[in-house]
Amino acid sequence: MGSRFTAVFEGPPGLAVEPLRAALQQAVDRVDRQMSSWNPDSDLMRLNAAPLNDWVSLPEELVWVLASALRISRESGGAFEIAVGALVGAWGFGPGPAQAFKPGAPASACMALELDPEGCRARKHQPLTLDLNGIAKGFGVDELARCLAAFDLPCHLVGIDGEMRAGLARTDGREWAVALEAPLRGRREARGLLELAEVSVATSGDYRHWLDGPGGTYAHTMDPRRGAPLDNGLASVTVLATSCMYADAWATALMVLGVESGCRVARQQGLQAIFLQREGAALREVTVGL
Incomplete structure (x- = not known):
């Protein structure tokens, strides 16, 4: 998925590291093969290319992530939306170059995608280009944690890019x-420090992936309600949750919702969150549940 993974752990003397390294690599490779929009042969891209109303057999893990994404979309009032693949590509944040034509607000995946969890299959009822970049990396982190647990290594910290899970x-x-990164473009600097155990953390922000265009600077997070890159003044949202998949998706959802609505939804969902709002050259920090 265009990122790197890390695993830090405590183990007994003489632990054979290479079998563990291979198992961790296999775990993230499996997620990439299933859920990457950068891999044209992934199961997700196979679903995107399938004809309307045709059932497509999918791996159990992918169906679980799709179902989780749809649930979070409903709980966030549509702020988290996986049917933004065409938008992501049109604005130049996908595998190809930006396009002159920019599609409008996408159809909701909750309405246009049907899942059959028992049969491990899905089908589209409307044209959709699904993008799981807001949830798949978090799921991959959870898979790394499960891999370490299978090796009886409960004391660990695993991550993919900025999504982390502590055992x-x-x-x-x-x-x-774990450093809480300052929302600075072009350089990396710690703003604060989180000390974690048995919790996951994920951050969505406007400072790591962006493009300069004729209308200004565009961040990679899409606002599905506007059909355009997000423009609400939020620099970043950090979410702490038990599952990194949920932390990843909710960080994106709260980023789209903005400070006021995001804080309200975070309280409703029992989430711990840190909002950083740009106010001119300054940053205003708002926390929920911390």
Whole structure:
């Protein structure tokens, strides 16, 4: 998915690392083969290319992520939307170049995509280009954590890009330190520090992936309600949750909702969140549940 993964862990003396390294690589490769929009042969792209109303057999993990995405879309009032693939591509944030024609607001995947979880299949009732970049990396992090648990290594910190999941604290009692990044374009700098154990963290922001265009600077997060890149003044939203998949998706949803609506929905969902709002050259921090 165009990112790198990391795994830091405590293990017994003499632990054979290579079998673990291979298992971790297989875990992320499996997610990439199923859910990447950058891999033209992925199961997601196969679903995108399928004719309307034809059932498409899919891996169980992909069906689970699709179902979770639809649930979060409903719970967020449509702020989280996976049917933004055409928008992402048109604005130049996908595998190809930007396009002169920009499509409008997409059809809701909740209305146009039908899932059959028991049969592990899905079908589209309207033209859709699905994009799981707002949830698949978080799921991949959860898979890394499950892999380490299978090797009986509960004290760990795993991540894909900025999405992280901490297992049990270190054996000396210290929690895992994760930097909260300052929303700066062109350089990386820590704004604060989170100490984590048995929790996941994910951040959505306007400062890591952006394009300069004739109308200004465009961040990669799409506002599905406007059919255009997000433009609400939010610099970033960081979410803490048990599952990294949920933290990843909810960070995107709250980013789209903005501070006022995002804080209200975060409280309704019992989420812990940190909002950073741009106010001129300054940043205003708003927290929920922390």
